[in-house]
Each structure stands twice: as structure tokens, then as C-alpha cells.
Amino acid sequence: MSTGSSRRSAGLSTSFSQSGPPPTPRTPHSRAGRAEEGFTVLELDTFGDDEYRDYAQQQRAPLLQSATDATFPSGYRAAGDDEPDAAPGALSCVWGVTLAARRNMGLVVGCTVAAFLLLVIYLALRQPDTLAEYVGDTLASATPDANDLSVIPVGMDPADVISYANYTRFPLEPMQYKSECHKLTHDFEPQGGYWEGKQDVLHRVDAKTCSGTITYMLDGHVGLLADLGLIAQAAGLAREFNKTFFIDDTYWNRGKWTDYFRDLHHVDAGPEPGCLPPPPEELVACPRTAKHWLINSRTAVYHFGASYHDTFDDPYVQGLTRFKPLYARAQSSFSHTIVPNHATTELIRYARSELASMLPDSSVREDAYVAAHIRQGDRKGVSWAFHNAPVPVSEYATALLPLLNTTPFVYAASDDPSALDDLHSLLPDTAQFLTLPDSAVLKLNAIASDEAYVQVAFNKLGDEDRATLTKGVIVDFAMVSGMWRAKDDVAPRATVCGFASNICKLAAVGLGWERAFGDMGRQGMVDRATAGWIDVDLKGAVVPEWEAYEMFN
Template identity: 45%
Template sequence: MPRPRPLTNLTSARPTTDYQQLTPRTPHSRSGRAEEGYTEFELQQLNENDDDYATETQQQAVPLLSSSASDSFPSTGYRHRGDDFQDEDKDRRAGKLDFNTIMTRLPLVMGGLVAGFLFILVVFSYDRPERLHRYFGAKVPGNSSSPSESSAPNENTTSSIPPHNLISYANYTKFPLLGSEYRNECHKLNQGFMSHGKYWEPHETGMMDVAHHESNSDYMLPEGQRTAVCSSTITYQLDGEVGLLADLALMAQAAALARDQNRTFLVDDTYWNRGKWTDHFQNVRTRQPGPERGCRAPPAEELVACPRLASFQVVNSRTAKFHFGHGFEDAYEDAYAHQLNRVRPMFDAALISLQQTIRPNAENAALIRAVRAELSEILSLHSKDVSPYLGVHIRRGDRRPASWSFHGGYVPTSDYVQSAEDTWERLNPGKPLTVYIASDVPSAQREYLELSDSRHTAFSLSQSKDSKVQALASPQEYVQKEFNELEKSQRIRATRGMIIDFALLSGLWAWKDEITPDATICTLSSNVCKLSAVGLGWKKAFGEVDKMGYIDQQQKGWVEIDQKGQIVPVWEPFELFT
């Protein structure tokens, strides 16, 4: 049967009537061409013309429908390939584009990674060259002269420390170093990333120390006896940068560490601005001999401030922050206690050190006994039985209160008077009050008596009958930076007076049946105040501390009138300096 001939005798003009039925147009009605047969611009023009009916006589350029047998009907059009062809084709093109993009940019990415790695190596080579040597197995250069860099031991030294962990002080010529120089060496060692291991764990790169001389094994004394150098020591260096009680508080903890680690405890007074240690205290070697009785102190050039596991560790007021900070607290606090109870181990350690290791020499001990005897006579005048007394420490000079309520000034003397009366009435109601006043202000005693209307009996070094004791009273306010300007004899005398004041305020170093204070009034900003609590003892200072670490407000004898218990913990064992 022959195929019908396509209709050609038709017009696409708009009919005169609106009710004539029209054949719907499809996307394939334009001469049988699918949309892909047009360019994007042509399709855009066609879409715009589809809505253009400005003239009713607009002519149709091509038939509405085209026969599939026509040559103009595409054999492989959109419908022939399926509706999903376009999406699949786009996916293939997108995947090909992503792969090409990745391959094009891959060299740039690899170059950036290599550049970053080289930058890290440059930083390490400048900051931590010993790590590069260790990681890559390179030999440590032996011509370095920087104190912070490692150096191999020479022919006169022996050491089991790996060469890359040797500490060199080659740039220094005078030993022992100053406190600030030891601090700088600690800064170099502890800069950058810090590992938070246990307190006595080695450095992250292993054991570190200086090279030790072979001659340390023996030493020929003039008498012909041979004395070996101590194998392990902790030395407290009196650097002359802080007050007496600030040093004693830190020294007490250092001596406790030596006992804990079974190391010999030593004191270095090379740079002390108060004379020699033995001018005021007994030799610590006799009080705390350590595991190697009679061993010789190590050479000064072998003292190491950091790390603490070095054979001959040295601690001073400037390096204490590296050893008595958070790591020390984590290791020696009572982790299962609360507030004040957490620091009980440090309190007990300081008390042992002050009772056994740090004791006044014979001269100072005699002066302390004389002052106690004189105060005892005053107390006996008011009672048949020797009554206790109360200590008051009034600090001025360069020690400002920590509380904001006293910002820019000092705690008023009237606060001391009121606190003394309240404390005495709480602890010893009805008994006459006798106060021992210790102060760096010569007029403090006079101010106190004026404000108390002579209701209190007061005593101080300046009131002693002994002229030698009177001469030990503080002549002026204590300012640390001005202390070195005094003559050496004046500094020694002021130090001796402070030792006696501290003994009377705290009750430390008292012999049997000697009087001690029932309470002490002071301000926390002073290290005299901190250690006075230790001298009083835990129970007398804080009363019956409950399980939550709160002070017994009725029985406490340590009365701090600066912060007034508003900080936690209410007591600290020492002060750290920068």
C-alpha cells in the first residue's frame, strides 16, 4: 500500500475564528529537527518568537508536522537516544573535567607540600638542631659555642648522656651563673611545645645534663684524704634578688625534694647580699647530710638549672617557677582532698625543713632565746602563769596589699588592732592581751599603741633592754631594690633582726617550755605571713579543717587580714617570681 503524500497545500496563517482546532506543536515540529539540531543562540531566538503574536497574519515557515519518511526527519534524534541521554552526557563531561583538573593541579599541590616540609625543616634546624641530628642520624657539630646548643664531651670529661642531649655553658666564663642567667637557660630549654608528663619524667628527648669532669671521682684534700664528689645533689642558690623569707620558703621545698629523691642538699651563697649562709644559719650539711655523708660539692660549672633530673640541679628564686609550678602541685598536692587540705603535704614538708634543716646558728639562737625570755618576763607581770601572746606583723615598704579594697595603699593599722582584739577575745577571753609587734616601719609600734589606747601590752625589738637587740630593729621601710645600697654590715644586721622577728611571730625554733604565740595577725602579700602559718603548726594555724578544706573560724590562729579568706586556697607555701 503506497504511503500517503504529505500535505503541502496548507497554510499556517492564524484563522479568522478563535474556535478552530489547532494541532499542538512539539519540540520536534520544526522541520523534524530536534533541539540539539539548533545552536544555543537559535534556540533562544526561537523561544523568544514563540510568544510573539503581534500580527495575526504571521506565517509558519515549515509544516507543523513532518513525516518520519521525510529526509528532513532526523534518524538519530533526541527521542531516538532516550530522555536520559543528556544527563548521562553531562555526567561524563563533568567527570572528565574533574579528572583533567586534578591532573593539571597535582604538580602545584605537590610543590606546596614539599615547600611546607622544607619550611618545617628550616625552622627545626634553627630552633632545635639536635632533633634533626637525632631523626636523620647526622653527627652533632662540635664547633658550636652557643650555651643552648649541644656539644660533645672533650677529652677531660666523661658522660653517659648522648651527645645530642649534652648541655653546654661554653659561652659563660664565671660560675656559678647568676640567677637571671640560669633562668635564661631554663627558658631556652622549655620554649616551644611542652610535654605534660609526670614531674620526674625525663625530657622528651631523653636525659639531659652537662659533661662531668673525670676528676670528680676523687679529690685530694690537703690532709691527704680523698673525698668523692656527691653523685646527685639539689643546690639552692641564694641569688640576692628577693627577701629573706621568700628565699626560705622556696628553700624549704627544695630541701624537701632532696629528701624525697634521696639527694644531697646544698646551699650556694656566692651572690647572696646578706653575708654568708653560716652568718645566720647552721650548715645544712650537718642538719640534712643526705645519702652520702661528707661527699664533696660538685664543681660550680656543672650545676644545671633545667632539667631537674640533671645530676647537680640548682634552684633559685628566678628558676623556681620552672620547678614549683603546676607540675609540682600535681605531683605533691593531695589530689583527693579539697581546697586547703590539698596543700597539706607541702605544709608538712616546709615544717620539716624549717625544724630540721633550716635552723639559726648559735649567735642568732642565743638572741632569739634572750628576746623570748624578756617577753616572758613581761607576760608574767600580768599573770601568775605565763600567758600566751599574739604576734602582729605590719608590712609596709614595697609590699602592697593584694586585695583591691586596699588598692594603692596599705592595710590600715586600725585593722591590725581590731583583728588582734577580736582574735584574742575568741581564743583567750578574759585574759590580758600582750602583742609582739614586728614591722619594717619604725613608727608601727607607736601607731598601734595610739590606736589601741594602751589597752594592749606591746613589745618589739626596739623596746628590748639589751642594746644589741635594740640595734637589730628595722631602721626604715624595707624595699628590695634599695637593700643592696646599704652597707654590708647593715644588711647583715637587718637580716639578723628579721630572723628574730620571724621566730617570735611563728614560734619556730623554740626550746622546750619556751613561750610561743597563740595567733599571728598578718597580710598574705608578705612571705613572713605565709611561713608564720607553718611555724604555728597546722592545727594551731587553721583549727579543725573540715573535709571540704574550710578553715575553722573559731579556733584558727593564723589570721590573714588582706584577702581575708576570699581566695582559694587561703594559704600558699611560697611565692614564685619572674
């Protein structure tokens, strides 16, 4: 008791007579209703030390007495008090045990815990399987359902959860993915490195689903080769970072990927062969660190810009040589991912066989012919010299003339058949042409373009017409680039094309690095005297002179 309490007790002790009656003990029905809890602090302060000892001696008898005892107050019987077998001694015993338990609660709890620990130690030593089974079941029952998408995983900030609650159809449409990227990034690339970002949707747990994926979504917003250039980079990233690559053709206006190319599972199974693609509602376009990252021609601008080059270009060299890692990535993708199916391969073989039949010497293969691709339609020149107009056909003819000194055989391709006629008329009569419109193979003649390619007009064609033209452009690309050729197939010595065309960009990949760009030297500049990739648009006026892909708004 504190000093202040002692002084208060001494001052109040005279209010009680030592010979008077002691304070009346509280019963279960007293004002507080809890006699077993003793005095309050205020009441203790009103007693002197001697008075408290006298009172304590009077409380040696149990506060709750038998109902038959003469001192039990009348009028407070509870139900069952009159039962004949209610033994007074038993009630006193029970109450005594209860009071003892209350006074020694810490000891009781400690003994209980000790007994439990002893049981665990015993099971761990003698029956570990039983213990593991019990603990596993207990933890499993306490773990939230992994398939419940309302449960945020441990360690994930709720602010980083991407919600698609406002959408009802999955996968989202390409423009919706672009909108999601805009909301997240505000059109600024994240700081801190290429693989930066925490946001993601919630995922179900399914052992059959691939643990990490990259998906490219086709929709027909851009031309086929523009999509293939982006696919080549995305598929390369998937290989390098141990993710499974998928193609989504839900909204593609050219049909199915397998209408033209081999099923990815047969050519690029990824690190988890046989795993399933993620549910479409789990595909995320931004950030690129999402578990199941999706890219399309509209969202590529968020991922393949400056940060992509900063991360994957070779920083230890100069000029175009810095792009060699991207070039190698594209080349690998055209070998392992973008592979023509049997029907498409057969069309390409028809074209190569027809050109080979024109050669006087069947042993010539590597430099059998020169190629030209003339892009017309909705593609304009990049150089100011052409003032936002298609590159004139005469520019292609001028670039081809010196090449005809090595071989007179020309494979010419264009989206506009009239441009092919113009080129033929501008070259000497000694030049021997092969084009799809003039092919003697009916299957090749049937897939030739009959008018200049305009994306908006193409999108309005019927499904069959779009599929036919798609096959034609794949064959043309294979012939002007040498892509997908077998060891004994004919290959072009050089390719003349315009920078604005994506067929032109990827033709360099088919030619091979040295054949395409010549002896670049330490400065990494294209050697135009020996290079087989000849751009008639910019003509080396812009550095770097080549790009692996095109990005779109």
C-alpha cells in the same frame, strides 16, 4: 662454570691448536704482577676444560725458582740475590710454606682462635686472679677518660648535652641560669610528669663528689623569707629523693649562710655524709632531672608551678588540705635544714626571755601572747579592697582586739617603725607591747629596722647594715611564728598578718597545722573562728587561703 660460560668456551676453542705451544705462564714481573693469583675470570672463560687441565699440569713446578736455576729469567734479580749463603732449597721451602698458609688461611685462623680460647679457659680455671687483672687492665686502657668532658657517655644522645662553652665564670649568675631555663623550655613545663627531662651537662667522675645534689642559690633578688620559703621546698625534695642539699651564697648580698644559720653538714648531711659539692660548672637549673640541680628565686617559676602541685598535692582531699604535704615539707625543712646558728639562737632567746619576764605566771607557755606582723615598704595589699596599697594598720588592730580577751601580751613586728607606733595607739592601754625598737635588751634594739623595707634600697646599703637587718628579721619571724622554740619557750596563741608578706605565709608553718587553720572539716576550709593564722588582706576571699611560698619573675 655456568652454561653461558661453557658455550663461550666451546665457541672459542677452535682458536687454539692442540699441537701448538701452551700459553706462557705469568711471572712476578708479568702484566698483572701477581702470578700467584692465577687467571682472571675473563681468561678462564677463553679456555676449554681440556686446555685448562693441560696448562695446570705444566704448573706443578714452583712459579718462583732459584736464581741459580737455568730457567730463571735474567735481568730481574733483587738486592741480596747474590749472597753466597742464600740456599736455593731454603727459598723453595719458605715459598712452599707460604703458599700452604695462604691455601689454608681459614684453618690457621681457626687454630689460633682455638688456642687463645684454651688459654683463657686455663687461666679462668687455674689462675682467675691473673685473668681478671689482665682483662681489667685491657678494658681500662680502652675506656675513655671519665674526666674528659669532650667524651659523651655511652647511651647519652649528643643532642641532650647542655653546653656552657660560652661562659667563663662559674657558677653562672642567677639571671644566666634563668636564661638557660628559657632556652631549654621556652617557658613551657615539660609533659610526661614532674621528673621529666634528659638534658644535662657532662660530668667528671670523682668518688668524693656527691652522686646527686640539689642546690639553692641565694642572691638577694628577693627578701629573706621569700628565699627561705623556696629553700624549704627544695630541701624537702632533696631529702625525699635521696639527694644531698647545698646552699650556694656566692652572689648573696647578705653575706654567708653560716652568718645566720648552721652549716648544713651539721644539721642535714644528706644520704652521703661528707661528700663534696659538685664543681660549679656542673650545676644545671633546667631540667630538674639534671644530676646536680640548681634552684634560685628566678628559676623557681620553672619548677614550683602547676606541675609541682599536680605531683605533690594530696589529690584525695579538698580545699587547703590538699596543700598539707607541702606544708609538712616546709615544717620538716625548718626543723632539719634551716636552723639558726648559735649567735642567732642567742638573739631569739633574748627576745623570748624578755617577753616571758612580762608574764605574771611563768607557767604559761603555749598561748602566752598574740603576735602581729605589719609589712609596709614595697609590699602592697593583694585584695582589691586596698587598691594596690599597703594594708592599713587599722586592719591589724581590728583583728587583734578580740584576741586580747585571752591574753593582753602582744609581740609586734614591722619593717616600718612608724607602723608599730600606729598599732600601739589603736589598741587599748591594757595591751602590753614588746617590739625590737622598744626592747630593753641592747642587742635586740640594735637589730631593729629603722625604715620601711624596700628591696632596691636595701640592696644599696653597706654589708654591715644588711647583715644587721637580716638578724632583726630572723628574730621577728621567730617571735611572730613560734618557729625554732624549745619545749619550755613561750609561743604565740595567734598571728595577725597580711597575705602578701612571706613572713605571714611561713608564720603558719611555725604555728602548726591545727593551731594555724583550726578545725578545717571535710571541705578543707580554714575555720576562721578557731584559726590562729589570721590574714587581714584577703580574709578568706580566695581559695586556697594559704600558700607555702611565692614565685617571682
